[in-house]
Amino acid sequence: MSTGVRRRMGVEERRQQLIGVALDLFSRRSPDEVSIDEIASAAGISRPLVYHYFPGKLSLYEAALKRASEDLASRFAEPHEGPLGARLLRVMRRYFDFVDEHGPGFSALMRGGPAVSADGAHSKDHVSATHALIDSVRQAAYEQMLSHLGITDAPPRLELVVRSWISLAESTALIWLDGRRIPRAELEIQLVHDFAALTAVSAAHDEDMATLLKGMVKDEPADGPFAELVGRLITLGS
Numbered sequence: 573m574s575t576g577v578r579r580r581m582g583v584e585e586r587r588q589q590l591i592g593v594a595l596d597l598f599s600r601r602s603p604d605e606v607s608i609d610e611i612a613s614a615a616g617i618s619r620p621l622v623y624h625y626f627p628g629k630l631s632l633y634e635a636a637l638k639r640a641s642e643d644l645a646s647r648f649a650e651p652h653e654g655p656l657g658a659r660l661l662r663v664m665r666r667y668f669d670f671v672d673e674h675g676p677g678f679s680a681l682m683r684g685g686p687a688v689s690a691d692g693a694h695s696k697d698h699v700s701a702t703h704a705l706i707d708s709v710r711q712a713a714y715e716q717m718l719s720h721l722g723i724t725d726a727p728p729r730l731e732l733v734v735r736s737w738i739s740l741a742e743s744t745a746l747i748w749l750d751g752r753r754i755p756r757a758e759l760e761i762q763l764v765h766d767f768a769a770l771t772a773v774s775a776a777h778d779e780d781m782a783t784l785l786k787g788m789v790k791d792e793p794a795d796g797p798f799a800e801l802v803g804r805l806i807t808l809g810s
Contacts, residue, residue: 587625587635590615595636599674603633634701637681641705644670644678645712652720656788657764657797659720664741664760671745672756679749681706682742713738721784729778733770740766765801 581589593615597606608629612619626632647666650659671678681702717734718726726734741763748759768788775782792798 583625586617590622590625590632591635591639594632595639595674595677598633598636598677598680600676602676603629603680608632634705636677637702637705640674640677640681641709644681645709648713648716650716650720655792655796655798656720657768657792657799660764660767661760661797663716664763667741668745668748668756668760671749675749679746682746710735710738721788723784727780729774729781730784733767733774733781737763737767737770761797761800764797768798768801 590611594606594611597610597614606629608622609619611629611632612622615622622632626635644667647670648663650663652659714731714734717738718724718730721730723730744759744763748754748756768785771781771785771788775785789798
């Protein structure tokens with residue numbers, strides 16, 4: 573039989589609870605619109621107790637961003653099995669799952685986080701920390717892409733293609749969030765096509781990239797994303 577006594581949380585357990593609560597609120601509304609009072613209420617504790625674990629909203633937001641960035645980076649992890657086109661499509665679906673679930677938070681992360689600190693002043697340290705988190709996500713995505721391509725040390729043209737594609741995925745997701753006017757499934761496949769297209773353009777200027785492109789499409793099935801792109805291009809020219 574329950575005694576009705578609430579279990580007291582340990583320090584780290586409470587911190588993790590507050591991060592989870594804050595992340596949920598930041599995922600639904602812009603961080604600038606979420607108050608410490610709301611976070612406290614959602615966590616079932618008092619406002620002063622929130623400050624016991626975090627100096628202010630910015631520090632709590634940074635902790636939530638760190639958790640979100642680790643989650644986002646993990647979306648690029650994919651078993652190295654099967655054709656590359658199908659693997660990239662699964663990655664894009666998980667990526668947009670995250671964007672869909674954390675819309676306002678994703679926008680804030682990619683645009684540098686809340687505009688001001690609690691006292692209304694810009695926080696240079698916060699901006700630097702946020703940029704470092706964004707860079708860590710981009711680097712994780714970059715390394716995952718090289719791993720899928722079987723490359724350890726990317727030549728300059730390949731690095732340009734992969735990093736440009738990652739930036740394209742970010743900007744596509746941000747534009748999609750502004751009204752969601754294009755079905756996300758179409759954008760997911762389009763981004764896979766974009767990667768193939770960027771690689772093809774680079775291959776036209778570089779033999780190593782041409783070899784890489786041939787390897788990418790060598791095992792592509794007739795119904796795979798890369799083959800679909802070729803079919804659509806042929807149709808346009810007929």
